[in-house]
Amino acid sequence: xxxxxxxxxxxxxxxxxxxxxxxxxxxxxxxxxxxxxxxxxxxxxxxxxxxxxxxxxxxxxxxxxxxxxxxxxxxxxxxxxxxxxxxxxxxxxxxxxxxxxxxxxxxxxxxxxxxxxxxxxxxxxxxxxxxxxxxxxxxxxxxxxxxxxxxxx
Amino acid sequence: xxxxxxxxxxxxxxxxxxxxxxxxxxxxxxxxxxxxxxxxxxxxxxxxxxxxxxxxxxxxxxxxxxxxxxxxxxxxxxxxxxxxxxxxxxxxxxxxxxxxxxxxxxxxxxxxxxxxxxxxxxxxxxxxxxxxxxxxxxxxxxxxxxxxxxxxxxxxxxxxxxxxxxxxxxxxxxxxxxxxxxxxxxxxxxxxxxxxxxxxxxxxxxxxxxxxxxxxxxxxxxxxxxxxxxxxxxxxxxxxxxxxxxxxxxxxxxxxxxxxxxxxxxxxxxxxxxxxxxxxxxxxxxxxxxxxxxxxxxxxxxxxxxxxxxxxxxxxxxxxxxxxxxxxxxxxxxxxxxxxxxxxxxxxxxxxxxxxxxxxxxxxxxxxxxxxxxxxxxxxxxxxxxxxxxxxxxxxxxxxxxxxxxxxxxxxxxxxxxxxxxxxxxxxxxxxxxxxxxxxxxxxxxxxxxxxxxxxxxxxxxxxxxxxxxxxxxxxxxxxxxxxxxxxxxxxxxxxxxxxxxxxxxxxxxxxxxxxxxxxxxxxxxxxxxxxxxxxxxxxxxxxxxxxxxxxxxxxxxxxxxxxxxxxxxxxxxxxxxxxxxxxxxxxxxx
Numbered sequence: 001x002x003x004x005x006x007x008x009x010x011x012x013x014x015x016x017x018x019x020x021x022x023x024x025x026x027x028x029x030x031x032x033x034x035x036x037x038x039x040x041x042x043x044x045x046x047x048x049x050x051x052x053x054x055x056x057x058x059x060x061x062x063x064x065x066x067x068x069x070x071x072x073x074x075x076x077x078x079x080x081x082x083x084x085x086x087x088x089x090x091x092x093x094x095x096x097x098x099x100x101x102x103x104x105x106x107x108x109x110x111x112x113x114x115x116x117x118x119x120x121x122x123x124x125x126x127x128x129x130x131x132x133x134x135x136x137x138x139x140x141x142x143x144x145x146x147x148x149x150x151x152x153x
Numbered sequence: 154x155x156x157x158x159x160x161x162x163x164x165x166x167x168x169x170x171x172x173x174x175x176x177x178x179x180x181x182x183x184x185x186x187x188x189x190x191x192x193x194x195x196x197x198x199x200x201x202x203x204x205x206x207x208x209x210x211x212x213x214x215x216x217x218x219x220x221x222x223x224x225x226x227x228x229x230x231x232x233x234x235x236x237x238x239x240x241x242x243x244x245x246x247x248x249x250x251x252x253x254x255x256x257x258x259x260x261x262x263x264x265x266x267x268x269x270x271x272x273x274x275x276x277x278x279x280x281x282x283x284x285x286x287x288x289x290x291x292x293x294x295x296x297x298x299x300x301x302x303x304x305x306x307x308x309x310x311x312x313x314x315x316x317x318x319x320x321x322x323x324x325x326x327x328x329x330x331x332x333x334x335x336x337x338x339x340x341x342x343x344x345x346x347x348x349x350x351x352x353x354x355x356x357x358x359x360x361x362x363x364x365x366x367x368x369x370x371x372x373x374x375x376x377x378x379x380x381x382x383x384x385x386x387x388x389x390x391x392x393x394x395x396x397x398x399x400x401x402x403x404x405x406x407x408x409x410x411x412x413x414x415x416x417x418x419x420x421x422x423x424x425x426x427x428x429x430x431x432x433x434x435x436x437x438x439x440x441x442x443x444x445x446x447x448x449x450x451x452x453x454x455x456x457x458x459x460x461x462x463x464x465x466x467x468x469x470x471x472x473x474x475x476x477x478x479x480x481x482x483x484x485x486x487x488x489x490x491x492x493x494x495x496x497x498x499x500x501x502x503x504x505x506x507x508x509x510x511x512x513x514x515x516x517x518x519x520x521x522x523x524x525x526x527x528x529x530x531x532x533x534x535x536x537x538x539x540x541x542x543x544x545x546x547x548x549x550x551x552x553x554x555x556x557x558x559x560x561x562x563x564x565x566x567x568x569x570x571x572x573x574x575x576x577x578x579x580x581x582x583x584x585x586x587x588x589x590x591x592x593x594x595x596x597x598x599x600x601x602x603x604x605x606x607x608x609x610x611x612x613x614x615x616x617x618x619x620x621x622x623x624x625x626x627x628x629x630x631x632x633x634x635x636x637x638x639x640x641x642x643x644x645x646x647x648x649x650x651x652x653x654x655x656x657x658x659x660x661x662x663x664x665x666x667x668x669x670x671x672x673x674x675x676x677x678x679x680x681x682x683x684x685x686x687x688x689x690x691x692x693x694x695x696x697x698x699x700x701x702x703x704x705x706x707x708x709x710x711x712x713x714x715x716x717x718x719x720x721x722x723x724x725x726x727x728x729x730x731x732x733x734x735x736x737x738x739x740x741x742x743x744x
Binding site for chain 1: 515518519520522523525526527530
């Protein structure tokens, strides 16, 4: 999969959670455009087009980031902070994956925080609801959107 | 001496001085008067003397003339002249003496021509040289008008003398009066002076006694004081110490006074005492503490208050033996320190426990999630290979993981609750309870449940936590009334032993009071899971919340006859909820 075509960036360290999420999305034909980053550092490298992602362009950011909070190296909150501080990445929608209500409360305490929340395990229905909240209807319709409709980008 | 007396003293002295001065003045005046009177008496005596002399010289002149006439001796002539001259002189002096007396002057003026005339008569024979003539002349003078004139003169003199003697008597009386007045004044003055001196003496005596008494009082206090009192000199020696010193330190008073007081002070406290004593002799000190050596070699902690008397170079000081208090304070501080350390330890442990619980709950949740997720995929995508029995088993796996998920959720909830701060506000419990009941609609699906909500009070509580209390209790009530038709669940307030309590009562399966002590233990259940599902965390949660509101919770129940949960809250108000619509819940409850 060419990294430039990625529409969903999943930042998740747990292979089980990742597999369940991917499985759910795959069943809905969304797996093709997902990139799975295994920790926070890789996630940041991807988003900031550096390291092994140096060839990526800021011009084609992922449509949405699914971000786990408990991550090795750089944790989810730090990823969120850096993402939201940089003007180049600020507008990328972030859906935080929480393992409890309590975690969602913690994230809500941060300014410029997540755009939405999804509680694990990530069911497709929940994901669709989150995406709906973000106004990214086309993401789950299997149709490539015309560039002009992507106004939030 | 009291204030009134103090004010009276200058007045008394002023008054006394004025009195003495007045009496002195009067006495002086009286004495002067008396001298004047005496002079007047003497004057009168002199006047009378002169009058007598006039009379005598008159007679002398007559005798001399008669002698001359009879004897013709010329010596009589000169005697006559002498008498006549004396007479003239005396009259002059008399005139001068009685210058102040108009009456006497008048009389004198009448007398003078008479005397003059008499003298002329007497002189006649002296002028003629013949004895016969002398005889005849003399005879004539004597026999004719002479005797008459003499008589007139004498009479006039008598009258003058009488008048003068009257004057004398008057002046005498006056002199006596003024003399008596002087005496009286002197006596009065003496009496007044004696009185004043006596008064002053008595006052002084009283003052002295008063002072002695006051000093005695001070001494009494000095001697009985439980504090160590002393007067210290700026020379570094005690000037006076009370008996308490001997009692507390054991040194005899004489020894305490004979050595510099620094000798008795703990070497470690010498420096700060030096600083403090300088302060004491300048401005005084308060609550200064140092240690004094005892005769046994130990030390006592003394707490000092001192006031300086800079004029006399003294410091008045009172010390209290605070050794025990300090020991107690130190013990208390040590115990407090230990307690604080232990409390910190406990807090740390609690925090660790909470962190542990929270982390365990989170970490447990992940594998559960995975088991559940993969089981589901198995059922959904591989059901053909599993077969009916395989599907049933996977379903069991999923149910078990779900139950464990609930346990973990409840544990997390409880852990969150333990950490949460209560933020109480005055809350109407009526609407809160009805809200909870509305939320139980799902659980009541297909059953007849009669909710009866009595008048609910206002409570000062954390509404979120209180909602949880009612939610757990009412959910329990709904659960354990499952075999009842209709189920009756009451919520209300009651008085128990004068305490306002809130109760939740049901007609459910109840429980045996034998196990009542297990009711509020974590994961403790009084019913079999196959009869009534549950995690055993709900009531613990309720109890934690009630305890956080300084309340108490307990239950009364009987097997198959329902259960009643009672709880108290600290901020439970007398006022009743406005809309105490009894049985309102009943209308919506049959779902």
